[in-house]
Every structure is written in structure tokens, then in C-alpha cells.
Amino acid sequence: xxxxxxxxxxxxxSEGASLELRCNYSYGATPYLFWYVQSPGQxxxxxxxxxxxxxxxxxxxxxEAEFKRSQSSFNLRKPSVHWSDAAEYFCAVGAPQAGTAxxxxxxxxxxxSS
Amino acid sequence: xxxxxxxxxxxxxxxxxxxxxxxxxxxxxxxxxxxxxxLGQGLEFLIYFQGNSAPDKSGLPSDRxxxxxxxxxxxxxxxxxxxxxxxxxxxxxxxxxxxxxxQYFGPGTxxxxx
Numbered sequence: 001x002x003x004x005x006x007x008x009x010x011x012x013x014s015e016g017a018s019l020e021l022r023c024n025y026s027y028g029a030t031p032y033l034f035w036y037v038q039s040p041g042q043x044x045x046x047x048x049x050x051x052x053x054x055x056x057x058x059x060x061x062x063x064e065a066e067f068k069r070s071q072s073s074f075n076l077r078k079p080s081v082h083w084s085d086a087a088e089y090f091c092a093v094g095a096p097q098a099g100t101a102x103x104x105x106x107x108x109x110x111x112x113s114s
Numbered sequence: 115x116x117x118x119x120x121x122x123x124x125x126x127x128x129x130x131x132x133x134x135x136x137x138x139x140x141x142x143x144x145x146x147x148x149x150x151x152x153l154g155q156g157l158e159f160l161i162y163f164q165g166n167s168a169p170d171k172s173g174l175p176s177d178r179x180x181x182x183x184x185x186x187x188x189x190x191x192x193x194x195x196x197x198x199x200x201x202x203x204x205x206x207x208x209x210x211x212x213x214x215x216x217q218y219f220g221p222g223t224x225x226x227x228x
């Protein structure tokens with residue numbers, strides 16, 4: 001079955017500390033992988049995506065993610081967290097074809113402490 | 115340019131009433147998607163449109179749910195005889211054939227059924 005697992009429901013990180021959010025996927029074909037962020041009352045904003053090529057992808061707001069096929073993982077990282085990064089983060093997987101529904105993980109809520 | 119817009123932003127309705135939710139995609143985006151975000155269920159795919167046709171309705175939870183798209187642009191999601199379990203945030207996304215797989219999300223409509 002196709003699925004995305006985000007093992008951590010809630011993470012608290014001190015401001016300035018590094019962050020890693022985990023994502024594991026199960027997908028029958030070549031996956032397109034995404035990380036989205038959702039602030040309260042807002043829609044989903046795309047942070048970064050992986051289609052092919054370099055397995056380390058850079059995104060907006062200083063985020064990066066690494067695709068590891070052998071581990072079926074696509075973990076999101078940031079070297080130094082800012083208070084404004086507090087939000088809910090969703091990992092998603094889809095297929096290259098337009099019109100393919102994205103399969104989302106259940107999300108990880110990030111809190112940032114001062 | 116303008117992003118995906120949705121209206122209303124909030125809707126409170128009584129159980130048994132019908133509701134219509136509107137999505138206005140990014141201009142020129144041929145693909146349009148509806149998702150539902152509810153507590154405990156995460157983000158679930160409902161339906162996908164390519165132009166005015168809906169090749170994938172597999173996510174619609176019951177025959178009380180329907181959607182249409184006219185002029186290859188605006189889409190309306192209709193829920194008939196609403197139930198309390200329909201309470202959720204309904205998100206719309208659109209994508210362009212030129213950027214397969216990358217979906218841009220609207221802010222959502224929060225539906226509360228009392």
C-alpha cells in the first residue's frame with residue numbers, strides 16, 4: 001500500500017538549535033517527494049521537492065531534505081531554527097504524472113522554545 | 115501573481131443542510147484537486163479535475179459529495195445533507211502541466227456542522 005509515515009507527532013526545539021523531521025514512504029513507483037508547511041489558519045506552502053537527480057535538495061526558508069532510496073526516507077532538516085518556523089509540517093509522495101493525488105503523512109507539529 | 119483562492123473561509127451549517135465550497139485555481143492551471151483535512155485523519159484526497167472532467171473521483175467519501183468544474187477554472191464542491199463527520203478543512207490545489215506533481219494550495223474552507 002502507498003503511504004507516508006511521519007513518526008513524530010510533536011517536536012519541540014530550542015531557537016537556534018538544529019532540526020530534523022522524519023519521513024518514511026511506501027510507494028510502488030518512482031516517487032516524487034514533497035515537504036509542505038502549514039501555519040495556523042493557512043494553506044499548505046511548498047518548502048521543497050525531490051523529483052530526480054541530486055538527492056540533497058534545498059528549499060525555501062533555509063530548509064533542506066535528503067532522499068535516501070535504500071531507507072525509503074526523505075527527512076527534512078534545518079541547521080538553525082527560528083521562532084517563526086513553528087508550524088505543522090507535512091511530507092507527501094506522488095507520481096510524476098500530472099493529476100496524481102498526493103499522499104500525505106499525518107504531519108509533525110513543531111514548537112520552538114526560546 | 116494570484117494564488118489559489120477559496121470561499122468561504124469559514125462555514126457553519128446545521129446538520130442536514132447542503133453546502134457549496136468554491137475554489138478558484140491559479141490562472142492557466144489545468145489540474146485541480148480537492149483534499150479534506152480533519153483531526154485524526156490528516157489530509158485525504160477527494161477528487162481531481164483535468165480541465166472540466168474528473169478522471170479520478172476515488173476519494174469522495176459518499177454519494178453526498180459531488181464536485182464540478184466549469185470553464186476549466188472555478189470548481190465547486192457540494193456536500194448534501196451534511197453530517198457532523200463532514201466537519202473539516204477542505205483544501206483546494208491546482209497544478210500546471212508544465213510542473214507536473216507540484217500542487218499549489220489555497221487557504222482552505224473550514225466547515226463546521228452543528
